[in-house]
Amino acid sequence: SQQGEEDPQALSIQEGENATMNCSYKTSINNLQWYRQNSGRGLVHLILIRSNEREKHSGRLRVTLDTSKKSSSLLITASRAADTASYFCATDKSGGSNYKLTFGKGTLLTVNP
């Protein structure tokens, strides 16, 4: 089963607006991470939130985690054209010997100038 499903698949907003992306997952996790990918480039780690945390901030980014609902949200405030990219959530499962992250299929964010 797919761990980490982002919603919406695509989002188009105007510069200065806030962008909210959601992620749902199915199994217990150690932490959840958000990444950004500019077209065809490598993914860049944005923020990590551990399972015992509820909210985390980094600059214009705010991430929340609700383990009871198995969901997370990424809020980008005061968006800029340079924020245009795909955003992925990735889950780090509890236990196991593979430090594998399982990625969702991403939200394509377009910020119009």
Next chain:
Amino acid sequence: EAQVTQNPRYLITVTGKKLTVTCSQNMNHEYMSWYRQDPGLGLRQIYYSMNVEVTDKGDVPEGYKVSRKEKRNFPLILESPSPNQTSLYFCASRDRGNGYTFGSGTRLTVV
């Protein structure tokens, strides 16, 4: 600068011609992994390595090999590439509990 370096960035090859994509990291990470990214399928793990001489299959290992003779290097080997291996490949490394550092990607086309 902490980074994962992949080479080449772009590669076009013919079916059956062995190729190697190199990956090197300078962060002393024990864990390294290869992913492929395909439209509609997202990122799927090919192989991973927990440490030197320790490798294991990910979700889509068929047609690929890896080796981990040194901590910093984790090459991906396609012994006999086929067109269904045309994809965007990423190498990544991490410490447990932290985020991945990704390479810039290798766009492979097999004709």
